[in-house]
Amino acid sequence: xxxLLRRAxxxxxxxxxxxxxxxxxxxxxPGDPAEEILRRGGIQPTAASIAALRAExxxxxxxxxxxxxxxxxxxxxxxxxxxxxxxxxTGEILSRLPATLRLAGAAALVAAGLAxxxxxxxxxLGGRVITAVTVVVASVPPYIVxxxxxxxxxxxxxxxxxxxxxxxxxxxxxxxxxxLAGAATLTxxxxxxxGQALALPFVRLAAAKxxxxxxxxxxxxxRVAAPNAITAGGAVLADLVAGAVVxxxxxxxxxxxxxxxxxxxxxxxxxxxxxxxxxxxxxxLLLALADLCLAAADPRVRxx
Amino acid sequence: MRRRAAIVVPAMLLGMVLSGxxxxxxxxxxxxxxxxxxxxxxVAGPQDPYFTHQTLRVWEPLVxxxxxxxxxxxxxxxxxxxxxxxxxxxxxxxxxxxxxxxALNAEAVVANVQRFLxxxxxxxxxxxxxxxxxxAYGQLEEVRADGGRxxxxxxxxxxxxxxRLAGFYSMIQSPKAFAASxxxxxxxxxxxxxxxxxxxxxxxxxxxxxxxxxxxxPAYKKIVVKVIPDANARVxxxxxxxxxxxxxxxxxxxxxxxxxxADSRFRVVRSPSVLTHYLTFNGSREPFSDPRLRExxxxxxxxxxxxxxxxxxxxxxxxxxxxxxxxxxxDPTVAAAYDPAKARALVxxxxxxxxxxxxxxxSAETGQFPYTDIAEVLRAAFEQAGLPAKVxxxxxxxxxxxxxxxxxxxxxxxxxxxxxxxxxxRFLRSDAAWNVDRKLRYRSKEFDTLVDQxxxxxxxxxxxxxxxxxxxxxAADRPMIPLAYQDNPVVTTTEVGGxxxxxxxxxxxxxxxxxx
Numbered sequence: 001x002x003x004l005l006r007r008a009x010x011x012x013x014x015x016x017x018x019x020x021x022x023x024x025x026x027x028x029x030p031g032d033p034a035e036e037i038l039r040r041g042g043i044q045p046t047a048a049s050i051a052a053l054r055a056e057x058x059x060x061x062x063x064x065x066x067x068x069x070x071x072x073x074x075x076x077x078x079x080x081x082x083x084x085x086x087x088x089x090t091g092e093i094l095s096r097l098p099a100t101l102r103l104a105g106a107a108a109l110v111a112a113g114l115a116x117x118x119x120x121x122x123x124x125l126g127g128r129v130i131t132a133v134t135v136v137v138a139s140v141p142p143y144i145v146x147x148x149x150x151x152x153x154x155x156x157x158x159x160x161x162x163x164x165x166x167x168x169x170x171x172x173x174x175x176x177x178x179x180l181a182g183a184a185t186l187t188x189x190x191x192x193x194x195g196q197a198l199a200l201p202f203v204r205l206a207a208a209k210x211x212x213x214x215x216x217x218x219x220x221x222x223r224v225a226a227p228n229a230i231t232a233g234g235a236v237l238a239d240l241v242a243g244a245v246v247x248x249x250x251x252x253x254x255x256x257x258x259x260x261x262x263x264x265x266x267x268x269x270x271x272x273x274x275x276x277x278x279x280x281x282x283x284x285l286l287l288a289l290a291d292l293c294l295a296a297a298d299p300r301v302r303x304x
Numbered sequence: 305m306r307r308r309a310a311i312v313v314p315a316m317l318l319g320m321v322l323s324g325x326x327x328x329x330x331x332x333x334x335x336x337x338x339x340x341x342x343x344x345x346x347v348a349g350p351q352d353p354y355f356t357h358q359t360l361r362v363w364e365p366l367v368x369x370x371x372x373x374x375x376x377x378x379x380x381x382x383x384x385x386x387x388x389x390x391x392x393x394x395x396x397x398x399x400x401x402x403x404x405x406x407a408l409n410a411e412a413v414v415a416n417v418q419r420f421l422x423x424x425x426x427x428x429x430x431x432x433x434x435x436x437x438x439x440a441y442g443q444l445e446e447v448r449a450d451g452g453r454x455x456x457x458x459x460x461x462x463x464x465x466x467x468r469l470a471g472f473y474s475m476i477q478s479p480k481a482f483a484a485s486x487x488x489x490x491x492x493x494x495x496x497x498x499x500x501x502x503x504x505x506x507x508x509x510x511x512x513x514x515x516x517x518x519x520x521x522p523a524y525k526k527i528v529v530k531v532i533p534d535a536n537a538r539v540x541x542x543x544x545x546x547x548x549x550x551x552x553x554x555x556x557x558x559x560x561x562x563x564x565x566a567d568s569r570f571r572v573v574r575s576p577s578v579l580t581h582y583l584t585f586n587g588s589r590e591p592f593s594d595p596r597l598r599e600x601x602x603x604x605x606x607x608x609x610x611x612x613x614x615x616x617x618x619x620x621x622x623x624x625x626x627x628x629x630x631x632x633x634x635d636p637t638v639a640a641a642y643d644p645a646k647a648r649a650l651v652x653x654x655x656x657x658x659x660x661x662x663x664x665x666x667s668a669e670t671g672q673f674p675y676t677d678i679a680e681v682l683r684a685a686f687e688q689a690g691l692p693a694k695v696x697x698x699x700x701x702x703x704x705x706x707x708x709x710x711x712x713x714x715x716x717x718x719x720x721x722x723x724x725x726x727x728x729x730r731f732l733r734s735d736a737a738w739n740v741d742r743k744l745r746y747r748s749k750e751f752d753t754l755v756d757q758x759x760x761x762x763x764x765x766x767x768x769x770x771x772x773x774x775x776x777x778x779a780a781d782r783p784m785i786p787l788a789y790q791d792n793p794v795v796t797t798t799e800v801g802g803x804x805x806x807x808x809x810x811x812x813x814x815x816x817x818x819x820x
Contacts, residue, residue, distance in 0.1 A: 030698075031699060031700030031703060032700075032702060035702055038427055038434050039432075045425075046435045047741075049435070083427075084427070085349050085351055087349065087351065087505075147536060150537070150540045161544070161546060162541045163537055164530065164541075249533060249537075254506060258533070261533070262533060
């Protein structure tokens, strides 16, 4: 119980620091959002309407006042209005979050599936191939991987759509692009840990007793190797959610990442703030969740 | 069995992810359906002053522009001015109905103008109801309906009111489309060949033929316009046959045009646009406070190479301040001189600056145009002329420029309608915000007087001469130089015909036809 409470307090503190950072980074970014908003279409706004818009957006207030106002709205679930079209940002984020979660979930399946496949038979050909492929893919930027997949699979073979949120096949290419990169970390970790675990005396004893190799891995070794993988899994999952930005843009995937990119282009500060806050909070919570899983799996962690 | 599970479960999970493989992507072969893609959402929503972009042809303006920015009839078939440009009367097209079936009349036009005036200034995803709107309606005293005609009474003469109203600022929708706040109450209700039937923000808009359209019924019963912001993804979708064409501002990057045009499945339409790449000089500090060095800078630049090579032939060499899309207003006698030897001589005479000149570009524009490459070419040209130079990429160029911390700024500008006055008045008049805040320090009484004269000169030939004099003045003074006039290439498959784009990137979707 005390462990849970301590972790909760820590998480809350991290979230508060996160909110300050998000607010400061986006508010202190150079450039005048009022001018940018009015400069649509490449035409030059008048000074009077820039001043009027700055007042309307509350940009003239002192920074601490703006932060407190913003935070109290955020806590109540109000992420403000988009500078561009005045629509509520909360609704915008919520309507796009499922697409990002679907993509991140599919990518997580790819990553976890590949990592498990590669680790269960560490010395087999399949394992070696998967490890090699994921490491190669992970060392190439996802943007390049995505373009290659699009030009070969979608444009060349016409086997799958180039992207977009429609159709059941549309998720495959973005999920592969995103998942392959995540798989590399997991695969290497799991393979190394599993190799060590298999060498532990009690696992070898189990094998000596006549236990099948598969059973020795799944029942005994995987448990010993799990803690590191859980920690890495949390980080990889957080990476997938955040890393969706590039992949979503490339594949016209209607998620929050694509929203963030277009918001950054248009200097739509409330949307950018909301995106960074939501992704930041998701990362903090995922890592906290991984910690809890770790504590459940490994009693040593729970000791103060 | 248990040992099998270890391998079967992950394999199944993977299989689930890959299960979509069998389904072939949707093919837009459906007769009467056209699928297009654009870099941005051409629908902005009910809080926007216009709801949709003019290109979607859901609403129509009173006046539109052609490929030479000349005002051409849309909902108004004719116009005339009286009282030296103080009174303008527009005759409305007869037999026009809104998409809800109600008739277009002069009262509806008046209601639309009054709504614009009431809600301005108001930001928009397309053109803010701001400076351009002030140019269109700033002198308006009264607007009234006379039967099938609308009369604008102005406080001061405006020589080119139809051009200033052209496009967004004279959008006409049914007054019933608007709520009391000026926002839209529901979907837009216009007079164009299409109506907006479905819209998924940031993803796609669906249009259906408007049964009440006064003109010939459009060939495509339904049009889907997808939003694909990434340029490579757009071309991939075109190549994969998922879309029939790419439209709107920046549909193709300059570097993509040649490859797409070489593919026999596609037809690229290149038409001049209102966008011009300008170099703006910081005239408030050395070295470019010295007119000789501004001249040297201009002579050092090989504008033809920039237009042909770096912009891959999607632009024409810049010369006169007004681009050729302004038709006869553009001065053909202003030439783009390139003389590196003379540039060097000028620098030697004026004295080499000790500190390097800063070439500023905006990071927001580097994604759209090859500005990093152009800036490097400018840097090399300046250095050859004896002006040491460096390139700065900034995100907030406004702050940098207002601090005076630049020497040359490369950026693209356009006009909201067919309004030539706008460029001179908003950028270079002595009191223009651009001129003053961005430290151009261009002060010319002659220029200011000519700008004011031209704006009120109703005689066509007289006005043309005044604008040409202005351009010759700018060519000599050089507060800004036009580097290149940008085209806007768009592309469709060869199965789509009738693609005509005006200078403001507007394609008449109602005129597109399936061609053999």
